[in-house]
Each structure stands twice: as C-alpha cells, then as structure tokens.
Amino acid sequence: MSTILLGAVAYDPKVVTIWDGFRVFFAKHGLDFDYVLFSNYERQVLAHLSGHVHVAWNSPLAWLQTERAAKACGRRAEAIAMRDTDCDLTSVVVARSETIRTLADLRGKRVAVGAKDSPQATLIPLEYFAAAGLVPGRDFEVVYNDVLVGKHGDHIGGERDAARALAAGTVDAACLLDANHLAFSRDGTLPASSRTVAQTRPYDHCNFTVLDDAPRDLIGRFRELLFSMHYDDAEVRPLMDLEGLKAWRNGRTEGYADLAASIDRFGTIVPFLEHAASEISSARP
Amino acid sequence: MTEPSPPRLDLEALGIDRGGDLLVRRALRGIAPGTDLRIAGSHPDLLIHLRVLCRAAGHEVRVKDDEIVVRRGTAVDAPRRGAVRAGKADPRSADAVVDAPSPRWGLAARGALVEAGAPAFHRPLSSKDEIWADDAAHLYAQAAANQWDPATAIPWAMPFELPDEVEDAVVQIMTYLIENETAALLVPARFVAQIHPHFREVMQLLAIQAADEARHIEVFTRRALLRRKELGLSTAGGQASLQTLVDEPDFALASFLLSVLGEGTFLSLLWFLHEHAPDPVTRDVVRLAAQDEARHVSFGLAHLGRHLSVEPSLFGRLALAVERRHDTLRNTAGLNQEVWDGLVLLAAGSFRPSDIARGHDAVLALSQEMEDKRARRLERLGFEGAQARALSQLHTKNFM
Ligand SMILES: [Fe+2]
Ligand SMILES: [Fe+2]
Numbered sequence: 065m066s067t068i069l070l071g072a073v074a075y076d077p078k079v080v081t082i083w084d085g086f087r088v089f090f091a092k093h094g095l096d097f098d099y100v101l102f103s104n105y106e107r108q109v110l111a112h113l114s115g116h117v118h119v120a121w122n123s124p125l126a127w128l129q130t131e132r133a134a135k136a137c138g139r140r141a142e143a144i145a146m147r148d149t150d151c152d153l154t155s156v157v158v159a160r161s162e163t164i165r166t167l168a169d170l171r172g173k174r175v176a177v178g179a180k181d182s183p184q185a186t187l188i189p190l191e192y193f194a195a196a197g198l199v200p201g202r203d204f205e206v207v208y209n210d211v212l213v214g215k216h217g218d219h220i221g222g223e224r225d226a227a228r229a230l231a232a233g234t235v236d237a238a239c240l241l242d243a244n245h246l247a248f249s250r251d252g253t254l255p256a257s258s259r260t261v262a263q264t265r266p267y268d269h270c271n272f273t274v275l276d277d278a279p280r281d282l283i284g285r286f287r288e289l290l291f292s293m294h295y296d297d298a299e300v301r302p303l304m305d306l307e308g309l310k311a312w313r314n315g316r317t318e319g320y321a322d323l324a325a326s327i328d329r330f331g332t333i334v335p336f337l338e339h340a341a342s343e344i345s346s347a348r349p
Numbered sequence: 350m351t352e353p354s355p356p357r358l359d360l361e362a363l364g365i366d367r368g369g370d371l372l373v374r375r376a377l378r379g380i381a382p383g384t385d386l387r388i389a390g391s392h393p394d395l396l397i398h399l400r401v402l403c404r405a406a407g408h409e410v411r412v413k414d415d416e417i418v419v420r421r422g423t424a425v426d427a428p429r430r431g432a433v434r435a436g437k438a439d440p441r442s443a444d445a446v447v448d449a450p451s452p453r454w455g456l457a458a459r460g461a462l463v464e465a466g467a468p469a470f471h472r473p474l475s476s477k478d479e480i481w482a483d484d485a486a487h488l489y490a491q492a493a494a495n496q497w498d499p500a501t502a503i504p505w506a507m508p509f510e511l512p513d514e515v516e517d518a519v520v521q522i523m524t525y526l527i528e529n530e531t532a533a534l535l536v537p538a539r540f541v542a543q544i545h546p547h548f549r550e551v552m553q554l555l556a557i558q559a560a561d562e563a564r565h566i567e568v569f570t571r572r573a574l575l576r577r578k579e580l581g582l583s584t585a586g587g588q589a590s591l592q593t594l595v596d597e598p599d600f601a602l603a604s605f606l607l608s609v610l611g612e613g614t615f616l617s618l619l620w621f622l623h624e625h626a627p628d629p630v631t632r633d634v635v636r637l638a639a640q641d642e643a644r645h646v647s648f649g650l651a652h653l654g655r656h657l658s659v660e661p662s663l664f665g666r667l668a669l670a671v672e673r674r675h676d677t678l679r680n681t682a683g684l685n686q687e688v689w690d691g692l693v694l695l696a697a698g699s700f701r702p703s704d705i706a707r708g709h710d711a712v713l714a715l716s717q718e719m720e721d722k723r724a725r726r727l728e729r730l731g732f733e734g735a736q737a738r739a740l741s742q743l744h745t746k747n748f749m
Contacts (some may be wrong), residue, residue, distance in 0.1 A: 148404075242397050299466060311407070
C-alpha cells in the first residue's frame with residue numbers, strides 16, 4: 065500500500081510531536097502515513113490543490129480557501145473529520161468600562177482583535193459587529209494584533225496581546241475565543257473588572273480536508289483508524305491529549321457559515337483566490 | 350410518574366475562572382456517566398465558561414427551562430481506568446515492594462495509582478534482589494535522626510597547641526581522608542541515579558549516605574585548614590586504589606568493595622584516630638564520621654546478605670572482585686608512606702624512640718584489627734572462615 069501524505073501548519077513546536085505520534089499510531093495499524101509541515105495555511109492550501117498532499121489539517125479559513133479555490137476549477141473539497149472540541153466554539157467581546165454594556169456602546173471606540181486572518185478572534189467577531197450594524201473601520205476602530213499571520217490565529221499570541229491591550233486601557237474592547245477568555249480570566253491577563261458584552265453564535269473550527277481526486281482507499285483507511293482511537297486507550301490517550309480532543313467526529317461544514325459570511329462581506333480571501341487560480345493553472349501542463 | 354429531578358449545584362457568584370470548575374468536577378464525580386447535573390449561579394460568564402470547560406472535558410451542556418444542565422461524559426474517568434497500583438507505600442505490608450517494578454511506574458510514588466500510558470523510565474537497578482534490604486527504612490530513619498551540623502557539632506574554636514610536626518601529620522592524614530571520602534560520596538551518588546524509585550528507602554538511604562560523605566569532606570577539610578594554608582600529599586598509589594573502586598560498574602561489587610571492605614576498614618581507622626587524636630577538633634570530626642560510617646557498613650552488609658541468600662553465585666563474583674582488584678593494585682605503592690608515618694606519630698605522641706616504638710606497635714595492631722574485622726564481616730555475609738581470612742588479606746593496603 066502506498067503512503068498517505070498529510071499537510072499541517074507548524075504553529076507550535078508540539079506539532080512535530082503530534083504528527084510523529086500519529087505516524088507511529090498509523091504505522092502500528094499498517095497504514096503508511098507521513099506528513100509535511102507548512103509555515104502558513106496559504107502555502108498548504110496551494111500544495112493541496114496542486115496534489116502535493118492527500119489530506120490537509122485545515123483551519124476553518126483554510127477550509128473555505130480550499131473549498132472555494134477547488135470550486136473555481138470545477139473540483140470539490142470534503143471535510144472528512146474533526147475533533148469534538150472543534151464543534152460549537154464561540155467568541156466573546158469583552159470590555160472594561162461601566163459605560164460599555166452592548167455592542168452599540170462601542171461606536172467610535174477602539175476594539176482589539178487577533179491576527180487579521182484569525183477566524184475566532186477577528187473574522188467571525190467582525191462579522192458579528194457588521195451584522196449588528198457596526199461597520200468595522202467606519203463605526204469603530206479595529207486594532208489588529210498580528211502575531212504570526214498565515215497561521216490563522218492558531219497561535220494564542222495575538223489574542224493575548226488583545227487582552228493585554230484591554231488591561232492596559234489602550235483599547236475599549238477585545239475579541240477573544242471563549243476558551244481563551246476563560247484562560248485569560250484565570251491567569252489574570254484580563255482584569256477582574258472586565259465584562260463580556262457579547263457572544264457570537266456557535267461555530268466550528270479545524271477539519272481534515274480532502275479533494276475529490278484523493279485516493280479513496282487510503283483516505284478510507286485513514287478515517288477508519290482515526291475513528292478507532294478511543295480516549296480510554298492508554299496508548300493513544302497522550303496523543304489525543306496533545307491534539308486536544310476526547311473523540312473524533314464526522315466532518316460538518318454548516319459551522320463555517322458565519323466565517324463564510326465574514327469573508328464574503330470583507331473580501332478577505334479574494335486576493336488569495338486570484339493568486340491560487342494563476343498558480344494552479346500555470347502548474348497544470 | 351415524574352422522574353426524580355437531577356442533583357443541583359449552586360455556584361452562587363463564583364466564576365469557573367476562580368475555582369468554580371473545582372466544584373463542578375466534584376459534583377460530576379458524584380453522578381453516573383450519562384446522567385445530568387443542574388448548575389445554578391449568578392456569575393455573568395457562567396454559561397460561556399461552563400461550555401468551554403465541558404467541551405474540553407467531554408461533557409454536554411444544554412439550557413433547559415432557563416436552567417443549565419450538564420450531562421456527564423466518560424472521558425474524565427479514562428485516566429483511572431486501567432490504572433495500576435504501584436506496590437504499597439508501607440514497606441512492612443506484604444507485597445509492598447515487588448521483585449521487578451514496571452519501568453512505566455516511572456517516578457511515581459510507591460503505592461500510587463499509576464495511569465496507564467505513562468512513558469517508561471529504564472533504570473539499570475530495578476530488581477529487588479540486587480538492591481533491597483529489609484533494614485533500609487530503619488537505617489534511613491536512623492541516618493535522618495543523626496544528621497549533625499558541622500558548624501555546631503565540632504568545637505572549632507576550642508584552643509589547643511600542637512608541635513608543627515604533629516600538626517603536619519594531622520593535615521596529611523586529613524588530606525588522605527578527604528580523597529577517600531570523595532570516593533565514598535561518588536559511589537552511592539552514581540548508583541542512586543540508577544535505582545528504580547520503587548525502592549524508595551534504598552534510594553533515600555544512598556542519598557543521605559552521599560550527604561554524610563559530603564559532610565565528612567567538609568569537616569576534614571576544615572580541620573586540615575584550621576592551622577595551615579595548604580593540604581598534604583595525594584599519592585598515585587592511593588588514587589589508583591580509589592579508581593578501581595569508583596570505576597566498578599556493578600552495584601553489588603562496588604558496594605562490597607566500598608561499604609563492607611573499605612568503610613569497614615575505615616571504621617577501625619577513624620576510631621584509632623579518635624583514640625590518638627592530638628586535639629579536640631580532630632577527635633570530634635573523626636568520631637562523628639565514624640558514627641555515620643557504621644550505618645554505611647550496616648547497609649552494605651544488609652543488602653548484600655539478602656542478595657547472596659537469593660543468588661549464591663554472587664559469592665564467587667565478590668571473591669573474584671577482591672582478587673582482581675588486588676592484582677590490579679599489586680604494583681602500586683599501597684598506603685601513602687606519610688600517612689602511615691603520621692599514624693605512628695599520633696599514636697606515639699612524640700619522637701622519642703621508645704614512644705615511636707609504641708606508636709609503631711599500635712599501628713601494626715590497627716592493621717591486624719582491620720584485617721580481623723574484615724574477615725568477620727565476610728563471615729557474616731556467609732564466606733567460610735579460611736576464604737574470609739584470605740580475602741581480607743587481599744584487601745587494598747590503602748584501607749579504602
Ligand atoms: Fe565517610
Ligand atoms: Fe561512608
């Protein structure tokens with residue numbers, strides 16, 4: 065049987081430990097699995113579309129980039145699996161001042177977000193503002209915390225900087241993933257006086273993406289083995305802990321609707337899609 | 350018929366970020382997987398943070414009739430499922446100390462419940478027969494109770510006057526003692542790092558033994574420098590003898606050569622120095638060291654006695670180790686001549702020929718006593734009389 069090749073983005077050194085662990089796990093079950101690391105999701109999406117990897121571990125934004133670039137050339141992308149912890153995340157908008165109690169109170173104010181390509185700390189919250197009638201950049205100032213652009217907010221640094229800016233009083237509100245809001249409340253990054261003024265609808269996070277020309281047998285076996293991982297199994301539990309899940313779930317894409325609305329509204333990935341179209345057409349014989 | 354309503358946890362104003370999570374975990378431990386817990390509270394972020402908490406822990410959250418309900422998952426129980434008890438903490442209870450502890454018990458306390466899937470720690474010394482002594486806990490307790498403070502246990506400031514040559518002899522003897530104590534520190538220190546922590550009492554005992562030696566090095570150095578700025582001579586023969594000890598890779602052999610033969614011999618030497626000490630500081634430093642050494646010898650005898658009882662072929666290996674070491678050292682000078690002369694002078698008390706004769710006889714008697722006691726210890730381990738005597742005679746002339 066030939067090798068199944070996965071693409072993943074190296075947002076943290078632990079990524080190597082994770083995929084090395086998966087390599088051992090799959091090898092033990094007779095699947096020859098290997099991985100390629102990319103420094104950013106855009107490069108990974110292009111590599112996937114060019115056929116360099118069979119499956120990509122994608123951020124929600126990278127999923128949409130793949131889905132749309134594929135569609136543009138008549139192909140189809142599929143989300144085949146995700147973590148239980150990728151489902152139903154929310155983001156919150158936090159403020160400090162007594163006078164800010166709703167989104168509308170942020171008109172004319174400064175709002176800190178994460179990296180400009182972060183779904184959870186930037187794109188989805190800004191869509192939420194816009195849907196509520198506050199146009200980012202016009203009705204309020206957006207303060208980006210561009211830590212490691214290209215990693216789609218996987219790195220916590222941008223959100224931590226946003227929370228620190230709120231604590232320092234240089235912004236009036238900050239947009240954070242709910243889990244980071246809890247973490248920053250616990251460790252004191254967020255002042256006790258901060259309050260949550262809004263929470264987005266639930267949305268979904270990462271998934272394993274394949275394209276319609278992926279080798280079916282290999283992908284089938286890959287998926288089967290993923291779903292055979294049980295948290296009760298002491299051999300795979302450390303790996304699941306590292307990857308941050310208790311169980312694998314089927315892929316679902318309805319949870320990307322708000323992010324899709326955001327990139328439609330702001331044109332976020334238009335330049336990428338144009339670039340991708342020229343890259344892919346020039347790569348084809 | 351109505352279902353009994355699920356248990357309810359009221360967090361009042363407490364947030365999940367300030368310890369509320371602890372109360373949630375506690376309440377969930379009290380209910381069966383798949384059943385519900387109702388949670389109430391007035392913290393403004395309660396629901397947001399509960400969802401984060403439960404998402405990561407594998408519980409489901411829903412809001413029903415304005416009330417938060419958590420359905421308990423099973424993932425939180427996973428670490429305890431398949432966990433094993435790593436022996437028992439109290440060494441006196443049956444099966445407390447197992448013969449071959451699993452490498453996966455790692456650094457876990459003996460008696461702890463060890464989650465499956467921990468990494469394996471491979472310790473070279475992980476067989477009970479090789480290292481265990483039933484006395485270890487008792488000897489450790491004794492050692493811990495008898496730790497002395499070099500700053501206060503010794504009358505450093507007590508006035509005394511010694512002739513220059515007597516002081517020189519003391520400094521030379523201390524110089525010799527220090528290098529021997531260094532060997533006695535390095536050997537247990539090396540093996541303590543190889544022991545499976547399941548054998549906690551042995552690990553502790555070797556650690557405190559190394560600490561004892563650290564103190565011996567300190568007080569002998571301090572005595573040597575009390576009246577002098579420089580130490581005495583370290584000889585090639587002395588170091589050659591110690592090298593064969595420090596380089597011995599086998600725990601049983603190293604412990605036999607160091608504790609039973611070397612430190613056993615040193616006991617006689619230290620008590621001799623105590624008897625003939627020319628000043629109160631020397632008298633006390635050697636006395637305190639001798640008290641510690643007695644424990645080191647006891648542990649050597651205890652674990653080797655146990656080891657020999659389960660592995661009689663060890664007798665042959667021990668004998669061979671003494672013979673091999675003797676052969677290696679055959680062409681070295683043995684005991685530092687200046688140390689020997691120093692011992693004679695201390696026992697003589699002066700350079701008068703008649704005193705020197707007495708001192709010389711005393712050192713000869715010391716040598717004989719060392720040899721006799723070594724032979725007796727070998728017999729205690731189970732060597733028969735003639736072999737015990739022969740092996741005792743082959744022991745290094747350097748004493749340690
Ligand atoms: Fe000592
Ligand atoms: Fe000792």
